[in-house]
Amino acid sequence: MREILSVSQLSIDYPLKRESLFSPRRSLRAVDDVSFSIVRGRALGLVGESGSGKSSVARAVMGLQRPSSGTLNILGRDIFAMPPRELLGFRAHFQMIFQDPYGSLDPRHTVGRIVAEPARRSAAEMRNEVAAALEAVGLNPQDSSRYPHQFSGGQRQRIAIARALVTRPALLVADEPVSALDVSVQAQVLNLLRKLRETLGLTYLFISHDLAVVRYICDDICVMFAGQIVEHGDVGTVLNAPAHPYTIALRDAMPRLDRHGPRRRRSTSPEEARADAEPGGCPYASRCTLAVPKCIRERPELRPLPDGRSVACHNVQ
Numbered sequence: 001m002r003e004i005l006s007v008s009q010l011s012i013d014y015p016l017k018r019e020s021l022f023s024p025r026r027s028l029r030a031v032d033d034v035s036f037s038i039v040r041g042r043a044l045g046l047v048g049e050s051g052s053g054k055s056s057v058a059r060a061v062m063g064l065q066r067p068s069s070g071t072l073n074i075l076g077r078d079i080f081a082m083p084p085r086e087l088l089g090f091r092a093h094f095q096m097i098f099q100d101p102y103g104s105l106d107p108r109h110t111v112g113r114i115v116a117e118p119a120r121r122s123a124a125e126m127r128n129e130v131a132a133a134l135e136a137v138g139l140n141p142q143d144s145s146r147y148p149h150q151f152s153g154g155q156r157q158r159i160a161i162a163r164a165l166v167t168r169p170a171l172l173v174a175d176e177p178v179s180a181l182d183v184s185v186q187a188q189v190l191n192l193l194r195k196l197r198e199t200l201g202l203t204y205l206f207i208s209h210d211l212a213v214v215r216y217i218c219d220d221i222c223v224m225f226a227g228q229i230v231e232h233g234d235v236g237t238v239l240n241a242p243a244h245p246y247t248i249a250l251r252d253a254m255p256r257l258d259r260h261g262p263r264r265r266r267s268t269s270p271e272e273a274r275a276d277a278e279p280g281g282c283p284y285a286s287r288c289t290l291a292v293p294k295c296i297r298e299r300p301e302l303r304p305l306p307d308g309r310s311v312a313c314h315n316v317q
């Protein structure tokens, strides 16, 4: 099986605003030593609460955010080591679907021009490919002469998916692709993404904060907390019996339709958790009910368990 995406020891720092001219430069480590890979045809879900670093990873994979350290290979090529002109052509192999179908489509352009854009050719030159992409997402090829405002939110997300498909990419990165849509159309778009994956043999990096969505779409899952991967494995293994205390809390925080209502939610923001974390310790220690003194001193490594998943916790062997 061939690796489509390989991310190794990826870290991303954002500079923070200085309080004054004389205060030291500080930065926020949004992604901290993250490694994972996806082989052809698999779908990996990246989950975690707001601010855990999911979109930062996605932006790096798309070549939109240069990492502070680490490597990122797509189809065996390091995209940050590629000459800009070569990267422009290589981009056809990886495409992205964004969360907001309103902001991601240029309202001044026709659907045909929007869908053809990643191929860097005109809508006229790409007529057949655009028609095929629109058909693949359940739209009419004649829609190519219309404008985005003439479509509903769900239809616009289908246009965005058609645009992502037009170059026949190997890798599709989807960052919360249904969370801005009405609940009534979310299932339709998820069904489409699942069907496209099967029919076109696509490989997905799929970002969501919704575990049910990840369970539906993905084979594997990486759980992120404060920029680090805390649990990584097969979706069924991880979600049926989460091992890391944070994954257990995430699973328990999922709305439950039983008489008890939603379970307890988190009490600290990721930024607060980062600030509370001792340098070198477990980032989850300030929230964790199982924390022992070692958790404050020593950062747990992501270690493989006998069932195939990996977990970063001193209390999980």
Ligand SMILES: Nc1ncnc2c1ncn2[C@@H]1O[C@H](COP(=O)(O)OP(=O)(O)OP(=O)(O)O)[C@@H](O)[C@H]1O
Residues within 6 Å of the ligand: 014, 015, 028, 030, 048, 049, 050, 051, 052, 053, 054, 055, 056, 057, 209, 271
């Ligand atoms: N351009 C930036 N400059 C400074 N800080 C940033 C920047 N982009 C993200 N951050 C910070 O980095 C951290 C990770 O952000 P990121 O957007 O990757 O998280 P996320 O998991 O995608 O969150 P969400 O679920 O809300 O989309 C957050 O603390 C965020 O405030």
Ligand code: SF4
Residues within 6 Å of the ligand: 244, 245, 246, 282, 283, 284, 285, 286, 288, 289, 290, 291, 292, 295, 300, 312, 313, 314, 315, 316
């Ligand atoms: S290493 Fe310690 S603090 Fe971190 S999740 Fe495990 S038990 Fe909790």
Ligand SMILES: [Mg+2]
Residues within 6 Å of the ligand: 054, 055, 056, 175
């Ligand atoms: Mg995000």
